[in-house]
Amino acid sequence: xxxxxxxxxxxxxxxxxxxxxxxxxxxxxxxxxxxxxxxxxxxxxxxxxxxxxxxxxxxxxxxxxxxxxxxxxxxxxxxxxxxxxxxxxxxxxxxxxxxxxxxxxxxxxxxxxxxxxxxxxxxxxxxxxxxxxxxxxxxxxxxxxxxxxxxxxxxxxxxxxxxxxxxxxxxxxxxxxxxxxxxxxxxxxxxxxxxxxxxxxxxxxxxxxxxxxxxxxxxxxxxxxxxxxxxxxxxxxxxxxxxxxxxxxxxxxxxxxxxxxxxxxxxxxxxxxxxxxxxxxxxxxxxxxxxxxxxxxxxxxxxxxxxxxxxxxxxxxxxxxxxxxxxxxxxxxxxxxxxxxxxxxxxxxxxxxxxxxxxxxxxxxxxxxxxxxxxxxxxxxxxxxxxxxxxxxxxxxxxxxxxxxxxxxxxxxxxxxxxxxxxxxxxxxxxxxxxxxxxxxxxxxxxxxxxxxxxxxxxxxxxxxxxxxxxxxxxxxxxxxxxxxxxxxxxxxxxxxxxxxxxxxxxxxxxxxxxxxxxxxxxxxxxxxxxxxxxxxxxxxxxxxxxxxxxxxxxxxxxxxxxxxxxxxxxxxxxxxxxxxxxxxxxxxxxxxxxxxxxxxx
Amino acid sequence: xxxxxxxxxxxxxxxxxxxxxxxxxxxxxxxxxxxxxxxxxxxxxxxxxxxxxxxxxxxxxxxxxxxxxxxxxxxxxxxxxxxxxxxxxxxxxxxxxxxxxxxxxxxxxxxxxxxxxxxxxxxxxxxxxxxxxxxxxxxxxxxxxxxxxxxxxxxxxxxxxxxx
Numbered sequence: 001x002x003x004x005x006x007x008x009x010x011x012x013x014x015x016x017x018x019x020x021x022x023x024x025x026x027x028x029x030x031x032x033x034x035x036x037x038x039x040x041x042x043x044x045x046x047x048x049x050x051x052x053x054x055x056x057x058x059x060x061x062x063x064x065x066x067x068x069x070x071x072x073x074x075x076x077x078x079x080x081x082x083x084x085x086x087x088x089x090x091x092x093x094x095x096x097x098x099x100x101x102x103x104x105x106x107x108x109x110x111x112x113x114x115x116x117x118x119x120x121x122x123x124x125x126x127x128x129x130x131x132x133x134x135x136x137x138x139x140x141x142x143x144x145x146x147x148x149x150x151x152x153x154x155x156x157x158x159x160x161x162x163x164x165x166x167x168x169x170x171x172x173x174x175x176x177x178x179x180x181x182x183x184x185x186x187x188x189x190x191x192x193x194x195x196x197x198x199x200x201x202x203x204x205x206x207x208x209x210x211x212x213x214x215x216x217x218x219x220x221x222x223x224x225x226x227x228x229x230x231x232x233x234x235x236x237x238x239x240x241x242x243x244x245x246x247x248x249x250x251x252x253x254x255x256x257x258x259x260x261x262x263x264x265x266x267x268x269x270x271x272x273x274x275x276x277x278x279x280x281x282x283x284x285x286x287x288x289x290x291x292x293x294x295x296x297x298x299x300x301x302x303x304x305x306x307x308x309x310x311x312x313x314x315x316x317x318x319x320x321x322x323x324x325x326x327x328x329x330x331x332x333x334x335x336x337x338x339x340x341x342x343x344x345x346x347x348x349x350x351x352x353x354x355x356x357x358x359x360x361x362x363x364x365x366x367x368x369x370x371x372x373x374x375x376x377x378x379x380x381x382x383x384x385x386x387x388x389x390x391x392x393x394x395x396x397x398x399x400x401x402x403x404x405x406x407x408x409x410x411x412x413x414x415x416x417x418x419x420x421x422x423x424x425x426x427x428x429x430x431x432x433x434x435x436x437x438x439x440x441x442x443x444x445x446x447x448x449x450x451x452x453x454x455x456x457x458x459x460x461x462x463x464x465x466x467x468x469x470x471x472x473x474x475x476x477x478x479x480x481x482x483x484x485x486x487x488x489x490x491x492x493x494x495x496x497x498x499x500x501x502x503x504x505x506x507x508x509x510x511x512x513x514x515x516x517x518x519x520x521x522x523x524x525x526x527x528x529x530x531x532x533x534x535x536x537x538x539x540x541x542x543x544x545x546x547x548x549x550x551x552x553x554x555x556x557x558x559x560x561x562x563x564x565x566x567x568x569x570x571x572x573x574x575x576x577x578x579x580x581x582x583x584x585x586x587x588x589x590x591x592x593x594x595x596x597x598x599x600x601x602x
Numbered sequence: 603x604x605x606x607x608x609x610x611x612x613x614x615x616x617x618x619x620x621x622x623x624x625x626x627x628x629x630x631x632x633x634x635x636x637x638x639x640x641x642x643x644x645x646x647x648x649x650x651x652x653x654x655x656x657x658x659x660x661x662x663x664x665x666x667x668x669x670x671x672x673x674x675x676x677x678x679x680x681x682x683x684x685x686x687x688x689x690x691x692x693x694x695x696x697x698x699x700x701x702x703x704x705x706x707x708x709x710x711x712x713x714x715x716x717x718x719x720x721x722x723x724x725x726x727x728x729x730x731x732x733x734x735x736x737x738x739x740x741x742x743x744x745x746x747x748x749x750x751x752x753x754x755x756x757x758x759x760x761x762x763x764x765x766x
Contacts, residue, residue, distance in 0.1 A: 387683075394685045403695060405614050407604050408688070410674045411695050412681050420694045423669055427701055436708060439715075447722070453733065454725035460735045496741030 004070040007159045012065055012152040015145035019138045022057045026050055026134075036123040047130040048117050054134055055110030058141065062103040069096060069151065078166045078246035082205075085238040087154050095147040095154075102144050109136045162207040170218040170249035174240060174275075176268055177224025178261040179254045180289040182206070185221045193221055199262070200224060203236050205243055220247065227271040244278045251284050258290045610638035610648045612655035665709040670702040 013021065030053050034046050072080045072089060083092065113133035120126035164170070173181040177199035185191050189208025194201050206221040222240035225233075233241065244251070255268050272286075372379045387395050400408055413419070430436065443451075485507070493499045502508060540546075548554045568576065590602050606615040609631040621639050624630045633639040641651065648656040658664045665671070673694075681687070 389683055391685065394683065397683070397685060399683055400688065400692065401603050402605060403692060404699070405605060406674060406695060406699070408691060408695065409604070409680075410676055411691050411698075412677065412687070413673075413691075414681065414687070416673070416687075416691055416694050419673065420697065423698065423701060426669060436704065450729050451725050453736070454728045456736050457728055457732045461732070464735075492738070495736070495738040497738050498744050 004068075004075060006070070006161060009068040009155045009159065010064055012148055012155055014152070015142050015148050018061070018148070019141055022054060022061070023134070023138070025057055026054045029053065034123065038123075040121065043123050043126055044117055044120055047120075047126040048114050050130055051110055051113055051117070051133045054137060055106055058106045058137060059103055062099055062106075065099055065151065066096060066103075069155070076166050076246075078164070078242065081242040081246055082161070082239065083158075085235055085242055086157065091150065092154065095150050098144055098147045099151070102140050105140050106137045109133060109140070162205055164205065164207050164220060164243075164247070165218065166247055168218055169215065170220055170247050172220050172222065172243060172247060172249040172251045173254055174222050174225060174244060174251060175254035176256065176261050176263050176271065177201075177226070179224070179256040179268075181221050181224070181254050184252075184254065184287075184289070185219050189219050191219075191221070200236065205239055218249075220249065225271065225275065227267060227274060241275075241278070244275065249282060251279055251282050252287050253279075253284065254287045254289050256290050257288045260290060606632045608632055608634035608638050610634075610642055610651075610654060610656075612648075613638075663710075663713065665706045668702075668705055670698055670705055673698045 030050050031046065034043060036043075038046075070079075070083075072083060072092070075083075080089075083089070110133060113129055113136075117126055117129050120129055173184060175181055178197075178201075182193040182195050182202050185206065185208045186193055186195065189210045191206060191208030193206050193208075200223060202221060202223045204223065208219045208221070210217050210219060220243060222243055223236045225237050225240050230241070253272055255265070255272075256263070257265070259265065368381070384395050389395055402408065489499055489502070544558075545554065548557060568578070572582075573580075593599065603617055605617075606620075607613070608615050608620065610633060613634045615632050615634045620632055620634045621636070622630055622632045623639070623642075631642065633642065641648075648654045649660045651657055655664070659666050
């Protein structure tokens with residue numbers, strides 16, 4: 001069962017407004033741009049979307065209305081009856097039914113037109129279809145104008161109904177008009193009901209709340225009831241009757257003893273008897289009101305309507321069963337006496353003395369203010385004299401707080417001396433055990449030598465690394481034999497080898513041998529050479545002398561060579577095959593604005 | 603007046619210095635300078651930032667468990683002022699500080715001893731492997747051989763003389 005909240009029903013718009021809202025929403029929330037050269041599926045989709053969107057909006061809004069308004073079968077019969085009395089059950093159901101039908105019709109229209117749109121073959125056709133669909137939906141809604149207006153009025157009235165909880169403790173006031181029911185409720189609760197001298201001031205039900213025995217009670221004030229049969233009753237009286245019929249409450253039948261309401265006691269009695277069947281199963285109290293005007297004792301004995309002369313008494317018979325349930329679960333525990341010892345309540349001495357001092361005007365002690373007055377200019381506020389220390393002469397001490405970056409307060413401990421002694425003992429033990437001996441064992445000579453050698457090795461390694469980085473890998477790659485003999489000799493000398501006997505060394509002998517062989521070759525030119533390669537290598541002139549007759553030609557050749565190299569050298573080329581193009585003026589550095597920074601340094 | 607500890611680097615925050623930050627869960631953080639503050643705002647963990655004391659203690663580079671460190675402890679119950687107690691405490695503080703410094707120094711020295719050992723071994727290794735870079739293997743050998751030969755000849759001559 002859905003919980004209805006009468007105050008939270010959505011506003012029901014008028015038909016015109018409804019249409020306006022929905023159509024403008026369609027225009028805003030769907031795409032608006034379409035051209036006739038778009039693909040046809042796109043055009044169809046565009047218009048179908050509009051139709052469906054409008055249908056969706058109408059559907060949603062109408063469904064919301066239908067769910068917000070309460071179904072008379074689902075709510076408490078008191079409210080159902082009340083609504084019937086106020087708004088006419090049939091009319092109400094009819095209005096909601098019409099809305100439902102409208103919703104279904106709109107759905108159908110949309111479905112049909114979407115189906116038709118599938119066969120639209122041009123923008124114009126699709127547009128016309130959409131126009132037709134929207135137009136039909138709006139016409140359907142225009143026809144519901146009266147239903148919507150009625151529902152809006154119902155909603156407004158419904159939200160203003162007093163919230164009467166049919167299940168809680170209630171007192172119901174009923175009686176003739178003008179007997180004093182509203183005055184009573186005004187007095188007893190915080191409600192502010194109109195009280196006027198004319199009849200039917202109260203035209204609907206009013207609720208007030210009051211507290212009694214730590215519980216909240218509802219007091220319901222009804223419009224007055226006149227004495228005529230049920231069918232003749234008007235809406236106002238019917239409300240009272242409904243309340244009487246459905247609310248499980250204690251009924252207070254109010255009678256006007258002084259007959260100021262305009263009806264005699266007899267008439268009031270008659271009314272009471274007429275509506276007696278409504279009081280079945282409800283505790284009933286008859287209240288004699290306005291007895292300040294006419295005392296009960298002045299009434300004639302014929303009037304037996306008033307049973308009791310009371311201001312007010314609440315009958316909790318209705319709630320009696322519930323109270324017993326609770327009582328079963330409650331239990332007040334009183335501690336039993338353990339022994340005969342008296343244990344009176346304890347009042348501390350200070351409280352007693354203070355009480356005595358309050359009674360007797362005790363002499364005040366000397367205040368700081370008095371001291372200030374006495375000393376005048378010499379007065380210094382010295383709060384340290386009120387300190388509660390063990391030795392009074394220490395009160396004026398300046399207390400140290402910090403020493404060398406440490407807070408003294410962190411070290412304060414009553415047993416600090418004990419701990420310090422333990423620490424000293426520990427320290428002594430450690431020292432004796434030799435923990436604090438410095439241990440730079442003098443190393444023996446061997447180790448020192450090794451260290452020196454290791455240092456030299458490391459330096460040599462670093463040097464080798466640096467040298468290898470310096471060598472020119474991009475230039476021509478010289479064979480190993482190109483290293484001069486002199487450097488080799490120096491190197492070997494550095495490594496500790498004896499270089500004094502150079503003539504007897506292997507490489508010197510080899511050099512001598514090769515030269516002598518070559519010389520011998522030349523003297524014996526007539527003899528055929530033993531191997532071909534050797535002869536050719538011996539007889540071939542070096543390259544810069546081949547083909548040149550005399551030194552003059554050689555000079556010229558050299559000049560031409562240098563000339564042809566000049567151009568390449570000037571352009572910084574490495575050789576004739578070097579075609580690298582340098583970017584000496586890169587554009588991104590020398591031209592254009594910079595993102596951040598200045599351009600006065602390029 | 604107290605000298606507080608910086609949350610990040612555990613350094614001293616003197617009065618009038620630094621910044622205190624109070625978080626919504628009522629935890630307050632003090633910083634000695636903006637370096638620590640900025641690091642904190644970058645959500646860096648002081649236990650992982652190498653230059654802080656927290657890192658050094660957490661990674662065992664400094665003395666952490668020691669009796670001399672138990673003296674300096676924030677106490678929540680105040681003790682009433684008593685002149686002799688204060689005097690004694692100041693004396694004790696000085697002594698404790700000495701001992702603490704000694705022990706901390708010893709701890710670090712012990713830690714670095716291992717390094718010296720490794721250095722020694724490395725030097726020996728280096729010399730063993732790469733001695734050829736500064737001294738050729740048979741550097742003094744020629745001379746030795748000569749000397750030996752001379753000695754041998756001498757011996758032969760002596761022997762001949764003897765025979766004769």
